[in-house]
Amino acid sequence: MGALVLMALITCSTGVAAAQEIVVGITAWPSAKVSAYVIGQVLAERTGVTPVYVERGSVGLLTSIARGDIDVYPELWSPNLDAAVSRAGAAVTVSTRSVTGKQGICATRAAIDQTGIKAVSDLTNPDIAAAFDSDDDGRGELWIGDASWFSTQVERVRARSAGYDQTMQLLQAPEDMAMAAVDASVALAQPLVFYCYSPHHVFVLHDVVMLAEPAFDAAAWQLVAPAGDPDWLEHSRAETAWDVSSLSIAFATRLKTELPAVADILGRIQFEAEDIAGMSYVLQVERKSPEAAAHEWLAEHRARIDGWFE
Amino acid sequence: MSVGPSRRRLLELGLAGLAAGLIGAPAQAQAIYSQIYDAKRKKWIDYDPRRAQQYYAAYGSVPEEFKRQLVPFRTAEKPGTVIIDGDRHFLYLVQPEFQAIRYGIGVGRDGFGWAGIVAIGRMVEWPTWTPPPEMIARDPKSAQWANGMPGGPDNPLGARAMYLYEGGKDTIYRIHGTAEPWSIGLNISSGCIRLNNDDVTDLYSRVAVGAKVVVLMSGAALYRGV
Numbered sequence: 001m002g003a004l005v006l007m008a009l010i011t012c013s014t015g016v017a018a019a020q021e022i023v024v025g026i027t028a029w030p031s032a033k034v035s036a037y038v039i040g041q042v043l044a045e046r047t048g049v050t051p052v053y054v055e056r057g058s059v060g061l062l063t064s065i066a067r068g069d070i071d072v073y074p075e076l077w078s079p080n081l082d083a084a085v086s087r088a089g090a091a092v093t094v095s096t097r098s099v100t101g102k103q104g105i106c107a108t109r110a111a112i113d114q115t116g117i118k119a120v121s122d123l124t125n126p127d128i129a130a131a132f133d134s135d136d137d138g139r140g141e142l143w144i145g146d147a148s149w150f151s152t153q154v155e156r157v158r159a160r161s162a163g164y165d166q167t168m169q170l171l172q173a174p175e176d177m178a179m180a181a182v183d184a185s186v187a188l189a190q191p192l193v194f195y196c197y198s199p200h201h202v203f204v205l206h207d208v209v210m211l212a213e214p215a216f217d218a219a220a221w222q223l224v225a226p227a228g229d230p231d232w233l234e235h236s237r238a239e240t241a242w243d244v245s246s247l248s249i250a251f252a253t254r255l256k257t258e259l260p261a262v263a264d265i266l267g268r269i270q271f272e273a274e275d276i277a278g279m280s281y282v283l284q285v286e287r288k289s290p291e292a293a294a295h296e297w298l299a300e301h302r303a304r305i306d307g308w309f310e
Numbered sequence: 311m312s313v314g315p316s317r318r319r320l321l322e323l324g325l326a327g328l329a330a331g332l333i334g335a336p337a338q339a340q341a342i343y344s345q346i347y348d349a350k351r352k353k354w355i356d357y358d359p360r361r362a363q364q365y366y367a368a369y370g371s372v373p374e375e376f377k378r379q380l381v382p383f384r385t386a387e388k389p390g391t392v393i394i395d396g397d398r399h400f401l402y403l404v405q406p407e408f409q410a411i412r413y414g415i416g417v418g419r420d421g422f423g424w425a426g427i428v429a430i431g432r433m434v435e436w437p438t439w440t441p442p443p444e445m446i447a448r449d450p451k452s453a454q455w456a457n458g459m460p461g462g463p464d465n466p467l468g469a470r471a472m473y474l475y476e477g478g479k480d481t482i483y484r485i486h487g488t489a490e491p492w493s494i495g496l497n498i499s500s501g502c503i504r505l506n507n508d509d510v511t512d513l514y515s516r517v518a519v520g521a522k523v524v525v526l527m528s529g530a531a532l533y534r535g536v
Contacts, residue, residue, distance in 0.1 A: 183385040
């Protein structure tokens with residue numbers, strides 16, 4: 001059996017010394033914990049390198065790659081980390097293959113069935129907004145994100161620009177509280193709307209739909225930073241949907257010369273949004289370890305993986 | 311188009327908040343009513359103290375809605391986590407396989423006034439109850455217990471108490487039993503999160519110190535000023 005494994009490694013190897021270590025960073029984002037192991041395993045299978053995993057925060061991980069301590073960043077969010085990538089300069093290469101991410105306002109199935117809501121702008125309709133009212137003040141409630149998130153500021157701007165800040169109370173709280181509220185609402189078939197982003201396991205766990213909005217238009221967005229202007233909210237506007245986000249693998253540019261086979265593979269890996277949501281789900285909901293979740297994903301997607309390298 | 315239920319509850323905001331933030335909530339009056347779900351008519355109906363007492367006198371229990379039961383509950387929270395929906399007067403104890411044990415709860419007349427993620431920091435059987443100074447000022451009869459009322463069937467904390475901690479510190483909020491089992495489903499009397507004594511004993515037997523407790527932002531206007 002051992003000989004067979006060795007044969008397989010030799011067959012798949014593209015010539016990298018077996019003892020070569022590749023340091024894969026792991027961020028706190030659930031799916032990134034799984035995709036890091038998937039990436040590491042694919043590299044091991046195809047080049048014979050030995051993956052080593054190191055946990056880091058997002059910005060710290062980029063800094064470590066620029067410094068030469070870490071080789072791979074499994075899920076780099078853009079535009080969120082664009083500034084940090086710029087600071088890292090030429091030392092970091094971002095794969096051109098990416099997964100599209102979205103953010104906006106979601107509605108539960110009960111919300112759609114009971115109110116007919118289809119678009120975010122429907123929240124400006126007082127009758128529809130009242131369907132989300134939990135305290136009988138005539139206005140609905142809407143979780144817009146964690147207080148520490150950049151997106152939460154933007155959601156305040158978006159609510160003001162669209163006008164549903166007049167019909168909905170905007171709530172900010174940790175995501176666990178918001179997701180538990182979704183769980184409880186679904187359990188009782190109560191209508192709920194909430195800020196959401198994908199890929200995310202909530203789309204696997206529950207029947208929720210992102211509400212329609214006018215397509216992103218940069219000309220309709222002007223964000224003023226709160227730090228520099230006490231009236232930032234009044235001076236900001238965001239009248240359309242968010243621009244799409246993207247998740248990509250990033251890696252140390254030096255790999256292109258030091259380990260070109262590794263760099264080539266990193267540039268070919270192409271996850272899909274449902275992969276990322278599924279990885280998040282397996283980790284968060286099924287409570288499997290990142291290693292086990294990655295092993296399972298690899299076993300189920302052999303054809304897809306082969307397709308990356310054709 | 312049907313709209314969601316209107317829930318008139320609570321008199322005023324009283325308690326300081328924990329983690330939840332609220333942006334721009336208006337002040338408004340609230341009535342003391344609660345509601346219960348009528349499964350046959352598929353609608354929420356008003357449930358007030360008088361109705362509750364009549365119901366309990368007639369049937370010897372709270373409405374079916376508030377009885378302990380295993381329900382489907384899809385969540386990413388792990389088994390053993392407690393989720394409290396004060397708006398609906400339910401406490402969920404997450405179980406494996408997307409199920410939860412759902413208990414009926416009562417909350418104080420001030421509702422929760424807070425929401426957040428806390429943990430069970432201490433657990434006590436037949437806890438001693440000490441009336442707060444403002445209660446002694448309001449109700450001279452409670453002064454006899456100023457140094458603590460021993461645990462027992464008349465003790466307002468009931469058979470068990472689970473003390474909620476945040477960051478290792480007591481929040482002053484508790485999940486506890488009650489000497490007034492008919493009050494489950496309502497926002498009346500003082501207290502935090504009340505279960506009837508059978509239920510609080512059952513919950514107590516199933517949770518451990520350190521269990522995560524998520525208190526939802528239900529009744530969001532309760533959090534104004536937080």
